[in-house]
Structure formats: structure tokens, C-alpha cells
Amino acid sequence: METQYDQETLTLLLKSAGDGDQTASDKLFELAYQELKNMAHQKLLGYGNMKTMHTTALVHEAYIKLFNHGKLNFENRNHFFALCARMMRQILVDHYRKKSAEKRGGGQHNETLGTHHGATEPSTGEELLDLDSALGKLSTLNDRLSTVVECKFFISMKDEEIASYLGVTDRTIRNDWRKAKMWLSKELMNQNKNPGILE
Amino acid sequence: MDRKTWKRVEVVLDSLLELDQNHWKGYLKKEVCDDEIRREVELLIEAENKTPDFLEFGINGLILPELAISEIANDVRLGIVNPDRYEIMEEIGRGGMSVVYKARRTDDEFDQEVAIKIIQPFGLNREEQISRLRIERQILANLQHNNIARVFDGGVTPEGWPYMVMELVEGVSLHSFCRQNRLTLHERLKLFQQICSAVIYAHRNLVVHRDLKPSNILITGDGIVKLLDFGISKLLRDDHESVAVTQTEKRLLTPEYAAPEQFSLGAITTSADIYSLGVILYELLTDQRPFDLSGKSLAEAERMIQEADPPKPSARQHNLPFSAEKLRGDLETICLKALRKEPEKRYGTVQEFNDDIDRYFSGLPVIARPATRIYRIQKFVSRHKTGVAITAAVLIIITGLFLALLHQQAIALQERDRAVTEANKAEQVTDFLIELFNANDPDIARGEIPTARDLLTNGALRIGNAFDGNPAMRSDMLVILGNLNRRIGENETARQLLEEGLELANTIGEFETEIKALQTIALTDQQTGDNDKALESLKKAEDLLASKGLKPGKLHSSVSRNLTFLLSEMGHLAESVNHAEEALILARKEDYLEPETLYRYLDSMGRALVAKQEHGNAEIYFTEALNLNITLEEAPSWRMNMHNNLAAIRAYYGDHKSAVEHRTEAMELADIIYADIPGDTQRAIIRNNLSINLINTGQLGKAIELLQEALEIYGETYPDGLNNRVASVHNNLGLAYRHSEEWERAIHHYSKSRDINAELFGADDIRFGIISANIARPLSRLGRFYEAETMAQTAYDQYLKILGPDHTMIATVMRLFADIRLDENRPDEALTYADKALNIYNNLDHANTDAIISALEYRARALAELGRQDDALEVFKEAITLGNNDEYQKGLAWPQLLFSYTEFLHNRKNQDAHTYAALALSAYTDTFGPTHSGTRRMEAMANKIFLMAEQTNTEFD
Structure with a gap:
């Protein structure tokens, strides 16, 4: 494991972040991001020996790993999750952007010779990527909507968890999610200029 | 949109979300004044209906497959996965959903290497998926074709990964093979046909590949094509509950080879495979794909595939060992037909596609080129399935496809619970089904009936709670499924489904479905012999229609026809005619009727009259039906039916000349309608019937030719020949040869017919008697009197037992005996028999003139042999008078009579012999043609008579 972190520092940072210290929050983000990124590349996107396959599980694991002393209360945890959701978005988008660039640069796929039993190419x-750019636009209109989408889409947080993090009611989250979906659907449709793909 | 506008939009949305969705429209109209805001909100609401699935499902749906694959690979590396009885050797392939390993059986005495594919199921209901994989695997294991990599086995590893054990194929991919070997155009096409044959086989077994592409096609060292991954994509897509499936569907397809409809998630049928085959052929011919998708996003690729026309193969440059110019014309047309955007414009089946390449090889015109007339008729045939026999097997195969659709539709409905589009969808499904029936019509398969039957029965169970959200569609499906079950004789299942469909349709007021259900229930009852119940159902249907003011009308014409036929079948002949007549009178009063409705009423009327033996009246209605505009212009199969009906009536009246005309028309139509259906029996049936009319007009050569063709057609349908239709053709061949006086051949075919009949129906069946009678005459001619006598006696005993002593067929046997006795030179007995025949004819209301003439001729000859010359002369004269009656359509007995009379006169040195010799000779020539042995014999006699007459004249000079 390459990333080094100081357990003391993290806990401290997180506490400050919870108190609303912007610099502390940024630092925490950076640290946690490094950790998540490593885990994601090992377990989600590369080869690893873990059985877990959900980003949610991954984030839980990161959470336990980072704060195994259990000093954080519930609100902190949701705060952390919400941050992770954003990170996960970033990590995955970077990953796929890179893959997509490789693909475009790589030219036509070469057939391997010899015995091979066909396999289907995974999507790029x-x-x-489309969603990422749409979310970027949405956050300029209403940042909360984009946060709700991140939490739900990237790490499948529950409505109550998001509500507790944002300090609003569950019902608001449900409405936010619906409004966000409306806007995103419209936006993605425009991006593709072809509604067929969305059906 | 700026932040401020969005804020205002959100305020409106928040208010809406507090309301029931039904009130949204009203709220927007009343409460939102700003047009821009309202428009924006409306667009958003609309967009919500098109929320992409992946958004709902979340990121896990996107990542899962890739993740899982590395996990499987890792498990295998660590030796965790080790499917029972197999030892994993090395990884040989990897895909989005699976990893493939080379493996060896460990519990086998012989060392067999196999490929093991370990599959990652995903989605929410893992258990269900695994069980579905098992079912699919069993289906795939049944695919045994030289060009398909076999599936041997499968299971679930201790770690929970489902796996499949398959034939290990050592070979190179299609691309590499072509490149390495610099294949010629001919070799490429032959290779492609191997691929086709594998896909044809799979389709016949209800498996659609859905991911055909060169990397799934390997060529072994022996040049044998092996298709891999059959049904894999299908295995993975059939998922009930998860949105991820639709998402995955898109991820799974290979855009370069996917048909346009595969992007929009329409029902995927065999047609998608035809498209993929088209891309593969295109690539084989040009070394390029139809569309260059490199560097394009999925959305761009999709748009291109759905909208752009592929460049003509002949316009693409390449350095293959043949010129692009060679592709111009048929090959290009064939290839582009498979690549049509609209599935219904592609080839209907892979078989057709493959056949067209055969046609190209043999220089025949390909069907891809729209030859207008045939094209139109084929279109018609697919529009009106009435009159186009769908063989049971085909029906069942189609049912399989239908079930797949049913299943997919059930998923679609669960996922998109949107009331607005449901009605629309229901219609689509019905359309689609009908389309399946039509487009896949007769030649898709004559395949594995038992398994298909199982499928159908399973399907009956599987309908379970499908379409619960849409009772209209459910009732429709129940009736369709019920009808299919009825057609394969699963009457009990059929009844259950139909009753349920009927009740549901009645509850929700689906009127048309209710009528259809009643009709089908009646047919089922008829099938199981419960005619009274059937009658009750049909009458109920008719009353219902009347109560809605739909009598007469399209639906009613169909119900009424069934009712008419049922009444006839029950022996209520007068009632049947009355019913049909009443319906027809009502229909004629109507200002507007769909043209096919009137046709149906006329057809019913005619058939009711035929059943009542009023052929003359029936003819009037059939003729009217034939001359309807729609019949003449649009409906070759109706025209064919009517010509057949009219031919039967003309033949009944002994007017074989007109019968030949009608039947010839019918045959020409059948040849067009069934042109592409090898082994279809309709063409053979018409040939057989026409041959009888031809024999009766003495056109023996033509008859024999058609009968041989019929045998050839039946040879494809009934390879073992054990069929009563085949027996009938042999019988008629015997008859034709008998009239050609080729006795040995006649006996040969008659015997064949007799054997088949004995085998099929036993010796107690009337057919056995008829054929025994037929065989007697040629035996007698060859002097094999004892055998002839035995045969005639067999026929007589049987006729007597079955038909009673006064039947016209008894008279026929009496004539036969008379004939044999004359051959045997026993005129006294011949006379007795001839008299017996005449006696029976005298007591019949309607006796065939030809038969009477023949009996009179025997009587006259017997009298002459007995030395009663004057009596004989009288009888001859009586026969001649009868024959000269204008109403008598001269049959085969007529030249025979003229011959015997001439001979009689000649023997008596009567001057009239001269005249009758001329008459007889022209009758023979007219009837049998100049080369017939009868004509020759007559000619010889005539020459003798003429010569004698000359000599006599000379003497007098």
C-alpha cells in the first residue's frame, strides 16, 4: 500500500471538517481520495482478490479502514459517504476517460489467432462520461440536486442517509432526486440528440 | 437556462410533486402563467418518461461485469473455482461477462479436452438467473450440428459461478482464415453458407444467436466452420426484474454487427441474426464492414446504423483476389437485402438467404430482386394466412418465438409501467405476433417437434400471471395460445386457456377477443367430437354479434362460416344452407362490407350447397366469389380455392374439359403462391386432382407427367411414402398407364397404392376395395384372369359390406366383371354382369352417362359373342343415341364404344362400318392423341375397312 497517512491527523481533520473548516475539508478530501482511488483501482478496475463488487461496499470498507477507531458519530459518517460519492465519480470518470482515449488512439481491434471462445467487449x-458532464451543469443550477445524484448514483446511499447529511427531510431528497432525474434525462437526451438510446 | 429560471421551474415542480400526477396538466394550465416556465416544465415531465435505465440502476450496473470477470479470473488463478470433474488448464478467452478456460475431464477413461466458460450472472435475483441459465444450457445442449460448437455440460462452481462445458474448438477466426488463405469469391460464399446452415439449424430449434460476428466464428484445420457462443447473449438478457438488464443488453451487443432494432430494444427475433449475417457477408465480400464505426461513440454508432445506407459492396475498393465489379448485381442485392433497416424487408428466414446464394450459384434469378408479380403475391400470402397451410411444425416453432416474445413483453411491462403507452404496446405485440405468423410462414422449419411441443405446453403454464397489468392483452394472448394448443391437439390445455381468456375478455369488455374465444372453443369441441357444445358456442357468438349490430360484418362472416360448416358436418344439410343463405341475404342488403366479408359469405353458401349435393347452385355462388374484384385482383389464394371448387363441380357433372381449365388455373396459382415452399403439399394435391381430369379427357402423357411431379413433391414431405396422398397418386398413375394400355406399369403403381393403403388403413377400408378393383383390369388384359378375378371379388365383397347392393360402385364392379369375362371369352357371364350394372344405373337418380355407355357396350359385345347379332345391334344403337345426346360430355367410354361398334359392323360387313371407323378414329385421336395404342389399333382397323371398301368399289367398277 503506497499511500501513507497518519491516523491522528485524519481524525483531527475530519473533526474540523465536521465543524465547517474549509481547508480541513479539502485536506480530508485529498487524503480520502487517494485511499479510495487506490482501492478502486485494485478492486473495481484492476485485479484484486476481494469479493466485494459494489462501490457502496468499497466505500464502507474505506470508511472502516480510515476510521477504524469508531470515534465518528453518525452524521460524520454520512458526511464522509457523501464525499466519497464525489470521489467515486471522479475516479470512475478518470478511469473511463483514459480507457476511451486509449480506445480511440488504439485503432481497430486486432483479432487474436488461435483458440478463443468469443467474449463480449465491455462498454466504455x-x-x-455523459452523466458527468450533465452533472457538472446541474451543479451550477442547484448544487444540492447534483449532490443527491452523486450520493444515490455512485454509492447508492439511502434517502435517509442523504437527508441526514444535508439536513433536510427524506421527502425533500425524494423530490430532489425526481427533479434531478427530469433535468438529467432532458439534458442527456439533448447531448445525444437521439432519444432512442435512452429508451 | 440560467439559475434564476431554474429556480422558478423548481418552484413549479415542487408544487407538482405534491399533487397526484393526474392533476399536473390542470395545475400547469391554471396556475402557471409564464409560457416559458410552463414549456420548460412540460419538457421536463416528458423527459422523465425517458429516464435512461442506467440512471435508475446506479453505477453498480456499469461496473459489475468488468469487476466480476477479474474476480473470476482471480478465483481461478487461486484454484478456488474448479468445476466438478474438470481440471482447469489455461485461460483462452475473456469477455465482459465470462472467462473461458481450456480444461480436461478428470473422471473419464478417455482424455477429452473441453472449453469451460465461467459466467458472471448479475442483477438482483441471482438464484433465478442461475436456474434460467440451467434451462438455457439444456436447450443449447440439444443443438447438435456440425457447425456449432457443442455444449456438453454445466453447473455451478462451489463458489457460485455458473459454468458451461463446451466443445473445445481449435481454429482461427473467420477474419484470420480469410486473410491467411486469400480465399476466392466462391470459397468465401461457400464458407458463408456453412455459417448459414448452423444458424438455420439453431433457428429451427428456437435459438436466436443475437451476437453473430467473425470472432464468434472459428474455422478448424479441416475448413469446418464452428459457431461459438450460441445463445449466450440470450442467456444473459432474460432477466425479470432488473433494470440492469436493458442496460446490459446495450453493453452486450457488438455495435458493428448489431441490427438497428437491437439498439432500440425492440423484440429481437431471428431477423437480427439475418442482419448480422448480412454484415458478415458484406465483410467477406469487401473486406470492410458496412459502416466504419471506429472512434465513434455508441450513440453515434447507433445513429449511423439506424439511419445511414451502407455503401454498395461493388463500390468499395479492396485487394481481395477478385474485382469489386464481380459483386455488382445479384450478390450485392442479396447482401443489401439482409442489411435492410426494417426487419420485415430482410429475408424472412436464413434459409431464404442461403437459398438465394444457391440461386446465384446456379444462375437463377434471386428473390432479393423484387420480381413484381411474385413479390406481390408473396406479400399477399403473408397478409392473409387463410388458405396458406401452415404445417404443424412451423406453427410450433412460431409459438416458441411467440413465447420468447411473451416473456420479453412481460419484462417490458413490468419495467415501464406507463399506462399511456400500454394500449399502444398491446397492439404492437399483436401486430408482431401476426407478423411472426406471416413472415415466418411456411418454411422456417420442419424441426424437432416433440421438444417444441413441450415448449408449447410449458408456455401454457408460463403465461401464469403475465400481462396482469394489461388484461386486454392477457385475454388476447390466452386465446392465441389456446388456439395454438388446439392446433397441435392439446385440447384440454387449449380449453383451459380459452375459457380463461373468454372470461377475462367478457369481464373487461374485449368484445372481439370474446368472439374469437368462443369460435376457438367451438373448434376445440368439434375436434373432440362434441358438436352440440360447439354449436352452442357459435350460436352464442352469433347472438352477441347481432346484439351489437355487427351482423352481418367481418367478424360475423367468420363465425357464420364456422356455423355453416358445423351444421353440414352434423348432417343438418338444409339448416346449413338456410343459415348461410340468411347471412348472405343480410350481407347483400348492407351498403358497405369489406370485400373479403362478402367473399366469405359466398364461400360458405357454396360449400353448404355442395354438402347438400346441390352442385349446380353451388357453382353460381362460387363463380360470384371468383369474380369479386378482391378475388381477381388481390387474392391469388382465394382465386386458387375457387378454381378448385369449380373444377370439382364441373368434374362432378362429367365436364372434365372445364375441370381441366379450372384446375390448371389453380395449379398455376399454387405454383406461384407456394413457389418457395419446398415440399408443400398443396401443389401436389392440385396436380393429383388435375391428373384425374386430364385422364378423363385422355391427356394421359400430361397426367403422368404431373403425377410424377406430385410424387416428387411428396417425396420431400413424406420420405417414407407411407401416406394416403402418395397412395392416391400411385393409384392415378396406375389409371393413367391403364388407359395408355401399359399394363405392367399400371399394375406396378396400382400395387404400390394397394400396399400403402393396406399398411395405413388395413384391408377393411373402402380404399383397399377400390384399388383392388382397379388392379383387376390390367391383370385381366394380360390374361392373368385368376388374379383379376380375386381382386374384383375382394372389391365386390367390400363394397357390398360397406355400401350395400344398390350403390353405383357395385355397378362399377359389375362392369369390371363383365370386362374380365369378355377377355376370358365367357360372354354369357359377361352379359349377366353387364345387365346387373345397367339395372343398378336404372334405379339411380343420377347416373354417370359414361358409365352407362360402358355397360351398354359390354352388353352389346356379349350379345354379339353369343350370336345374338340383332339384339347386339339394338344395344349398340341405344348406346350411340345416348352418346350423341348434347348433354353428354364425351368420356373415355365413347371412343371405346365407337371402336366396338365399328368392329361389330365390320364383322357383319355392314357398309356403315366405313362411317363409324372414321368417327371412331377421330374420337380416338381427339381423346388420346395420335400415338396412343388405342388410336393405333383403331387406325389399323380403319385402314383395313377403308381398303376393303376400295376393293369393293373396284369390283363394282
Whole structure:
């Protein structure tokens, strides 16, 4: 494991972040981001020996790993998750952007000789990249909507968890999610200029 | 949109979300004054209906497959996964959903290497998926074709990964093979046909590949094509509950080879495989794909595939060992037909596609080129399935496809619970089904009936709660499924489905479905012999229609026809005619009727009259039906039916000349309608019937030719020949040869017919008697009197037992005996028999003139042999008078009579012999043609008579 971090520092930072210290929050983000990124590349996107396959599980694991002393209360945890959701978005988008660039640069796929039993090419995460740019626009209109989408889409947080983090009611989250979906659907449709793909 | 506008939009949205969705429209109209805001909100609401699935499902749906694959690979590396009985050797392939390993059986005495594909199921209901994989695997294991990599086995590893054990194929991909070997155009096409044959086989077994592409096609060292991954994509897509499936569907397809409809998630049928085959052929011919998708996003690729026309293959430059110019014309047309955007404009089946390449090889015109007339008729045939026999097997195959659709539709409905589009969808499904029936019509398959039957029965169970959200569609499906079950004789299942469909349709007021259900229930009852119940159902349907003011009308014409036929079948002949007549009178009063409705009423009327033996009246209605505009212009199969009906009536009246005309028309139509259906029996049936009319007009050569063709057609349908239709053709061949006086051949075919009949129906069946009678005459001619006598006696005993002593067929046997006795030179007995025949004819209301003439001739000859010359002369004269009656359509007995009379006169040195010799000779020539042995014999006699007459004249000079 390459990333080094000081357990003391993190806990401290997180506490400050919880208190609304912007610099502390940024630092925490950076640290946690490094950790998540490593885990994601090992477990989600590369080869690893873990059985977990959900980003949610990954974030939980990161959370336990980072704060195994259990000093954080519930609100902090949701705060952390919400941050992770943003990170996960970034990590995955970077990953797929890179893959997509490789693909474009790599030219036509070469057939391998010899025995091979056909396999299907996985998608390039096209949708993810489209969603990322749409989310960027949405956050300029109403940042909360974009946060709700991140929490739900990237790490499948529950409505109550998001509500607790944002300090609003569950019902608001549900409405936010619906409004966000409306806007995103419209936006993605415009991006593709072809509604067929969305059906 | 700026932040401020969005804020205002959000305020409106928040208010809406507090309301029931039904009130949104009203709220927007009343409460939102700003047009811009309202428009924006409306657009958003609309967009919500098109929320992409992946958004709902979340990121896990996107990542999962890739993740899982590395996990499987890792498990295998660590030796965790080790499917029972197999030892994993090395990884040989990897994809989005699976990893493939080379493996060896460990519990086998012989060392067999296999490929093991370990699959990652995903989505929410893992258990269900695994069980579905198992079912699919069993289906795939049944695919045994030289060009398909076999699936042997499968299971679930201790770690929970489902796996499949497959044939290990050592070979190179299609691309590499072509490149390495610099294949010629001919070799490429032959290779492609191997691929086709594998896909044809799979389709016949209800498996659609859905991911055909060169990397799934390997060529072994022996040049044998092996298709891999059959049904894999299908295995993975059939998922009930998860949105991820639709998402995955898109991820799974290979855009370069996917048909346009595969992007929009329409129902995927065999047609998608035809498209993929088209891309593969295109690539084989040009070394390039139809569309260059490199560097394009999925959305761009999709747009291109759905909208752009592929460049003509002949316009693409390449350095293959043949010129692009060679592709111009048929090959290009064939290839582009498979690549049509609209599935219905592609080839209907892979078989057709493959056949067209065969046609190209043999220089025949390909069907891809729209030859207008045939094209139109084929279109018609697919529009009106009435009159186009769908063989049971085909029906069942189609049912399989239908079930797949049913299943997919059930998913679609669960996922998109949007009331507005449901009605629309229901219609689409019905359309689609009908389309399936039509487009896949007769030649898709004559495949594995038992398994298909199982499928259908399973399907009956599987309908379970499908379409619960849409009772209209559910009732429709129940009736369709019920009808399919009825057609394969699963009457109990059929009844259950139909009753349920009927009840549901009645509850929700689906009127048309209710009528259809009643009709089908009646047919089922008829099938199981419960005619009274059937009658009750049909009458109920008719009353219902009347109560809605739909009598007469399209639906009613169909119900009424069934009712008419049922009444006839029950022996209520007068009632049947009355019913049909009443309906027809009502229909004629109507200002507007769909043209096919009137046709149906006329057809019913005619058939009711035929059943009542009023052929003359029936003819009037059939003729009217034939001359309807729609019949003449648009409906070759109706025209064919009517010509057949009219031919039967003309033949009944002994007017074989007109019968030949009608039947010839019918045959020409059948040849067009069934042109592409090898082994279809309709063409053979018409040939057989026409041959009888031809024999009766003495056109024996033509008859024999058609009968041989019929045998050829039946040879494809009934390879073992054990069929009563085949027996009938042999019988008629015997008859034709008998009239050609080729006795040995006649006996040969008659015997064949007799054997088949004995095998099929036993010796107690009337057919056995008829054929025994037929065989007697040629035996007698060859002097094999004892055998002839035995045969005639067999026929007589049987006729007597079955038909009673006064039947016209008894008279026929009496004539036969008379004939044999004359051959045997026993005129006294011949006389007795001839008299017996005449006696029976005298007591019949309607006796065939030809038969009477023949009996009179035997009587006259017997009298002459007995030395009663004057009596004989009288009888001859009586026969001649009868024959000269204008109403008598001269049959085969007529030249025979003229011959015997001439001979009689000649023997008596009567001057009239001269005249009758001339008459007889022209009758023979007219009837049998100049080369017939009868004509020759007559000619010889005539020459003798003429010569004698000359000599006599000379003497007098």
C-alpha cells in the first residue's frame, strides 16, 4: 500500500471538517481520495482478490479502514459517504476517460489467432462520461440536486442517509432526486440528440 | 437556462410533486402563467418518461461485469473455482461477462479436452438467473450440428459461478482464415453458407444467436466452420426484474454487427441474426464492414446504423483476389437485402438467404430482386394466412418465438409501467405476433417437434400471471395460445386457456377477443367430437354479434362460416344452407362490407350447397366469389380455392374439359403462391386432382407427367411414402398407364397404392376395395384372369359390406366383371354382369352417362359373342343415341364404344362400318392423341375397312 497517512491527523481533520473548516475539508478530501482511488483501482478496475463488487461496499470498507477507531458519530459518517460519492465519480470518470482515449488512439481491434471462445467487449462507460458532464451543469443550477445524484448514483446511499447529511427531510431528497432525474434525462437526451438510446 | 429560471421551474415542480400526477396538466394550465416556465416544465415531465435505465440502476450496473470477470479470473488463478470433474488448464478467452478456460475431464477413461466458460450472472435475483441459465444450457445442449460448437455440460462452481462445458474448438477466426488463405469469391460464399446452415439449424430449434460476428466464428484445420457462443447473449438478457438488464443488453451487443432494432430494444427475433449475417457477408465480400464505426461513440454508432445506407459492396475498393465489379448485381442485392433497416424487408428466414446464394450459384434469378408479380403475391400470402397451410411444425416453432416474445413483453411491462403507452404496446405485440405468423410462414422449419411441443405446453403454464397489468392483452394472448394448443391437439390445455381468456375478455369488455374465444372453443369441441357444445358456442357468438349490430360484418362472416360448416358436418344439410343463405341475404342488403366479408359469405353458401349435393347452385355462388374484384385482383389464394371448387363441380357433372381449365388455373396459382415452399403439399394435391381430369379427357402423357411431379413433391414431405396422398397418386398413375394400355406399369403403381393403403388403413377400408378393383383390369388384359378375378371379388365383397347392393360402385364392379369375362371369352357371364350394372344405373337418380355407355357396350359385345347379332345391334344403337345426346360430355367410354361398334359392323360387313371407323378414329385421336395404342389399333382397323371398301368399289367398277 503506497499511500501513507497518519491516523491522528485524519481524525483531527475530519473533526474540523465536521465543524465547517474549509481547508480541513479539502485536506480530508485529498487524503480520502487517494485511499479510495487506490482501492478502486485494485478492486473495481484492476485485479484484486476481494469479493466485494459494489462501490457502496468499497466505500464502507474505506470508511472502516480510515476510521477504524469508531470515534465518528453518525452524521460524520454520512458526511464522509457523501464525499466519497464525489470521489467515486471522479475516479470512475478518470478511469473511463483514459480507457476511451486509449480506445480511440488504439485503432481497430486486432483479432487474436488461435483458440478463443468469443467474449463480449465491455462498454466504455460512455454513459458515465455523459452523466458527468450533465452533472457538472446541474451543479451550477442547484448544487444540492447534483449532490443527491452523486450520493444515490455512485454509492447508492439511502434517502435517509442523504437527508441526514444535508439536513433536510427524506421527502425533500425524494423530490430532489425526481427533479434531478427530469433535468438529467432532458439534458442527456439533448447531448445525444437521439432519444432512442435512452429508451 | 440560467439559475434564476431554474429556480422558478423548481418552484413549479415542487408544487407538482405534491399533487397526484393526474392533476399536473390542470395545475400547469391554471396556475402557471409564464409560457416559458410552463414549456420548460412540460419538457421536463416528458423527459422523465425517458429516464435512461442506467440512471435508475446506479453505477453498480456499469461496473459489475468488468469487476466480476477479474474476480473470476482471480478465483481461478487461486484454484478456488474448479468445476466438478474438470481440471482447469489455461485461460483462452475473456469477455465482459465470462472467462473461458481450456480444461480436461478428470473422471473419464478417455482424455477429452473441453472449453469451460465461467459466467458472471448479475442483477438482483441471482438464484433465478442461475436456474434460467440451467434451462438455457439444456436447450443449447440439444443443438447438435456440425457447425456449432457443442455444449456438453454445466453447473455451478462451489463458489457460485455458473459454468458451461463446451466443445473445445481449435481454429482461427473467420477474419484470420480469410486473410491467411486469400480465399476466392466462391470459397468465401461457400464458407458463408456453412455459417448459414448452423444458424438455420439453431433457428429451427428456437435459438436466436443475437451476437453473430467473425470472432464468434472459428474455422478448424479441416475448413469446418464452428459457431461459438450460441445463445449466450440470450442467456444473459432474460432477466425479470432488473433494470440492469436493458442496460446490459446495450453493453452486450457488438455495435458493428448489431441490427438497428437491437439498439432500440425492440423484440429481437431471428431477423437480427439475418442482419448480422448480412454484415458478415458484406465483410467477406469487401473486406470492410458496412459502416466504419471506429472512434465513434455508441450513440453515434447507433445513429449511423439506424439511419445511414451502407455503401454498395461493388463500390468499395479492396485487394481481395477478385474485382469489386464481380459483386455488382445479384450478390450485392442479396447482401443489401439482409442489411435492410426494417426487419420485415430482410429475408424472412436464413434459409431464404442461403437459398438465394444457391440461386446465384446456379444462375437463377434471386428473390432479393423484387420480381413484381411474385413479390406481390408473396406479400399477399403473408397478409392473409387463410388458405396458406401452415404445417404443424412451423406453427410450433412460431409459438416458441411467440413465447420468447411473451416473456420479453412481460419484462417490458413490468419495467415501464406507463399506462399511456400500454394500449399502444398491446397492439404492437399483436401486430408482431401476426407478423411472426406471416413472415415466418411456411418454411422456417420442419424441426424437432416433440421438444417444441413441450415448449408449447410449458408456455401454457408460463403465461401464469403475465400481462396482469394489461388484461386486454392477457385475454388476447390466452386465446392465441389456446388456439395454438388446439392446433397441435392439446385440447384440454387449449380449453383451459380459452375459457380463461373468454372470461377475462367478457369481464373487461374485449368484445372481439370474446368472439374469437368462443369460435376457438367451438373448434376445440368439434375436434373432440362434441358438436352440440360447439354449436352452442357459435350460436352464442352469433347472438352477441347481432346484439351489437355487427351482423352481418367481418367478424360475423367468420363465425357464420364456422356455423355453416358445423351444421353440414352434423348432417343438418338444409339448416346449413338456410343459415348461410340468411347471412348472405343480410350481407347483400348492407351498403358497405369489406370485400373479403362478402367473399366469405359466398364461400360458405357454396360449400353448404355442395354438402347438400346441390352442385349446380353451388357453382353460381362460387363463380360470384371468383369474380369479386378482391378475388381477381388481390387474392391469388382465394382465386386458387375457387378454381378448385369449380373444377370439382364441373368434374362432378362429367365436364372434365372445364375441370381441366379450372384446375390448371389453380395449379398455376399454387405454383406461384407456394413457389418457395419446398415440399408443400398443396401443389401436389392440385396436380393429383388435375391428373384425374386430364385422364378423363385422355391427356394421359400430361397426367403422368404431373403425377410424377406430385410424387416428387411428396417425396420431400413424406420420405417414407407411407401416406394416403402418395397412395392416391400411385393409384392415378396406375389409371393413367391403364388407359395408355401399359399394363405392367399400371399394375406396378396400382400395387404400390394397394400396399400403402393396406399398411395405413388395413384391408377393411373402402380404399383397399377400390384399388383392388382397379388392379383387376390390367391383370385381366394380360390374361392373368385368376388374379383379376380375386381382386374384383375382394372389391365386390367390400363394397357390398360397406355400401350395400344398390350403390353405383357395385355397378362399377359389375362392369369390371363383365370386362374380365369378355377377355376370358365367357360372354354369357359377361352379359349377366353387364345387365346387373345397367339395372343398378336404372334405379339411380343420377347416373354417370359414361358409365352407362360402358355397360351398354359390354352388353352389346356379349350379345354379339353369343350370336345374338340383332339384339347386339339394338344395344349398340341405344348406346350411340345416348352418346350423341348434347348433354353428354364425351368420356373415355365413347371412343371405346365407337371402336366396338365399328368392329361389330365390320364383322357383319355392314357398309356403315366405313362411317363409324372414321368417327371412331377421330374420337380416338381427339381423346388420346395420335400415338396412343388405342388410336393405333383403331387406325389399323380403319385402314383395313377403308381398303376393303376400295376393293369393293373396284369390283363394282
